[in-house]
Amino acid sequence: MNAPLSWLKDFVEIDVTPEELEKKLFDCGFEVEQVIAYGDKIDKVVTCKIKEITQHPNAERLRICQVDAGKYGSLQIITNATNVKVGDIVPVAVDGATLATGDRIYNGKLRGEDSFGMFCGGEEIGIDDNFYEGASGDSVLIFHDDFPLGEEVRDLLGLKDYVFDISVLANRPDCQSVAGIAREIACALDKPYKEPDLSFTASEEGDDEISVTVEEPELCPRYIAHLVKDVKTDRSPAWLTRRLALCGINSINKIVDITNYVLLEMGQPMHAFDKNDLEKKSIIVRRAKEGEKIVTLDEKELTLNGENLLICDGAKPVALAGIMGGLNSEIKQTTKDVLFECAKFKRDNIRRSSRKLGKSSDSSKRYEKGVDEYTTERAIKRALHLIEQLDAGKVTKTHIDVSAHKQQENKSVSTTFSAINGVLGIEVPEETVVGILKKLNFEVKVEGEKITTVAPPYREDVEGYADLAEEVIRVYGYEHIVPTLLKDATITAGGYDKSQKDELKVKRTLAGLGYNEAMTYSFYSKKYVEALCLPDGAEEKNTIIIENPISDNYEVMRRTLVPSLLAVASLNMKRGAEEGRFFEIARTYIPTDSFPTEEKKLCLIAFGKNDDFFTVKGVVETLAEAFGIKFDASERAEKSYLHPGVSAKILSDGEEIGFFGKVAYETAAAFDIEKDVYVCEINYTALEKKFDVQFKFKPISQYNDVIRDLAIVCDKATTCGEIEQAIISAAKGEVKKAELFDVYEGAQVGDGKKSMAYTLTFSSDEKQLTAEDVDKTVKKILGALKFKYNAELR
């Protein structure tokens, strides 16, 4: 929201510097995003009158002018301008002048003749036709005012100005206007606020046949129409076009300019219809019909639906309510009579229509934030005042006001001083509280401890004592707050709970194993799901889809983290990484009939020369060990996105909680991955339930372990795990560990066979095992292996 300093000064005396004003506004909740200074650089560009023009003796295109520059005396100026003549008053930059562009001008010689300055065009003093007629283009600006000579042009034209770009908080739509900001400044500077002039004399007879019908009072709680006859659509005066220009709006003609001026000054959007274009002289406010069309002022055709509110005449739509007028009823050079619209529309309806139709305007932006009816009533008067001030038409007696309800009541709050101060935690003196609220135009009544306030009509946001506390402290100053540390509060226990600490432990364990914690988006592309090559009917295909994703890349709420981490691996490979280890713990989202189930998953991914199936298996085991639990990974996983021969299920107490293995080539290829990649995913929500294992110390044996190596020849299909299990169970507790250290297949053991060598650790709590004891057990083991797997000692 832009507010020029010169405009603000219409309503409040501002006797502080722009910097001080910025600080004052900031302190009371209006952040100034930037202050744009206009004409602040221009210096020593003064008015002069051309007395004599002669040809330059040495240059055909140059002329020598003698000018009267007031207190700067008579000067000789050389110019190439062709539009100046004797008697013209023009701006001249004298010795040492600074132009709007920052360029400096000094005395000099042109083709042997002295020149004591330079005539200026609009560009050199930073203005165009909006500021001063004739300033556009690149010829010298010739003033059409009889300005005194030798005076600074910046002062004569009022070029020096500051535009405050202010961000207004959502609860203060009343400040979306120059006058609204001026009201706040009046309070901050403790100066009186001068109301805009709303006076006008409706002397002209109107037209009683004009009618307004509001079919949707909920969407349009207030509609005021006023007829102005014999309008003039000529150019607005410079002071008005200049103000519009400072706020970034181009001047069109008096009528349109007035509606824009009122929008900026009062924050009330207005519209002007050419009365001749209104069939049956009627205005009807209704919802659009499905598929109904309108061509707006910018000559674009829009197709509407029942959500969109229309302003129609007796036959057709003439405006898209609150957003933009229709081309068919715009103000033209030939327009004779104008019907002004000053209305309140429901803000979320305007917002939705504006977004859905992709059409936004200064008007719709104001409506989206909210317009109050107090302002609606006054803005029409301000517009009519301007009509008379600008001699832009004859204000008639035809004034139609359609209101959905009786007069709105101002918000009243009854509370106590201690309630207000109780929120703040400090004691703001009672008279200060009352003083601040009065400055903000609240009516205040005090009875002992009690305080009753009535908010000004434009403040629809004040509902309770907390709102009053906020009004008080933002004016009184937040620097008065004295930090305390919950001095009256109860002691509570803090920090992470067991499960949160466990999660951190998992993360730190994985980091210790070389895995970087990654964080990836919770949503991804449908292509990521396709990359998993899931069979028809697979549960994982049933996902939650975002209705309005930011792009196709982020529309599926993920059920598995695997594709996300494959994308991470792919990105790192593309950027030259030879190896990589990443993990993530995040939620996955499973659709149900009501709230989706949010299940945490732990996923890790590894690639590079140091990683294979067994390193990932090692990570999984380390994780289990860290929490004193055991996983069974002896069954092959059946996942479409894993290598069928190089992947395993992770079982815990018989429950399948995850898998790990090499990523299937088709899935890897979907992420442009050519290297071997290993992945593991565990249902973390299920896993963490198993973390409550209580540790108990087990006394260590007093006797030394005995180590024995054993090589077994068995069928190729027999697994390491099967032999290991058979050894352990045959030894009946005497073998603590059986670790495979070598596998051999080849001529020495014969076709279809393999040799597996194990290191067996024998131990006993009761006695020192002897060689004979161990021999006996080995015999039992060999017997069992022979029986179960037809395995022999090698």
Next chain:
Amino acid sequence: MENKIADIKERLKKELAEIKTSRLLYELKVKYVIGKTGEIPSLMKELGKASKEDRPKLGQIINGLKDWANQTIAEREAYIAEMEKKARYEAETIDITRPSKRTKTGTLHPVTIVKNQLVDIFAGMGFSVVETREIEDDFHNFTALNTPEEHPARDKQDTFYINDDLMLRTHTSPGQIHSLKTLKPPFKVLVPGRVYRSDDDATHSPMFHQMEGLAIDEKITMCDLQGMLDVLVKKMFSSSAKTRFRPSFFPFTEPSVEVDVSCFECGGKGCKLCKGTGWIEILGGGIVNRKVLENCGVDPEKYTGFAFGLGLDRIAMLKNGINNIHVLYEDDARALGQFKD
């Protein structure tokens, strides 16, 4: 005999001087002293042949020779041992600047690190941590938080919807509602987690992280909020950091404030980081709106509270000098590896 002895002495001396290893020394020892047929033991045997009168004197001489031989050899032995020790250490000397052998450790994500640091700070002030769902309904994400139907925050432009009622939470503030409905006051909680908004540029990511703080008790004021946040910024940013409140607006707090921390880069003098203002915006907060308490069945006459919400990503970026939020979510190992827990 004496000639013989002198000869042995002479030879032993000569041979000994040439010996450089303990093995050869041992052989020499055998040859002269300890071997059964060694030269000195042989002399001893010859002693038997000597006359009775000569024997004691000769015996003395031979013993003297033996003692001399033992001592001389021992000296050489010690010398050789020393030399051998030195030689071994020398031979085994390595280039200690060669690369180490280790498994490179991984790192926690910067957002996790910042979350942990904040939780640590607030844990000391009695805040526990709760995590609440990410897919929320209209009631918890908006209505209960006093965000009326008309509020611009409800615009579909900002919120990812699952259906007419369900959406991805746009802030961690629904955690306030869950806490107020399930916990018995007084309590203090933090709600960290993922949040989602339809926004994607250098400083916005459609998914990011927030942490909500909520303290509910009988006499909580704005002063308590500032006191607590002062502790936060001192521990998180710098011991001389200060906070500044300025008026703001959130539907679920009243009054609402935006909280700035004095710039920890320049100490408040004004620099690039703080854009010359000396202050950096870090969070928003305020006194819990009584309508929120009413919506959750908490008596606003008895209890008050403060709430605040901060962006974990924003703090991670500020603390680590990251200027593009996507660095946090593209997970390039070269970036991740730089963060220290």
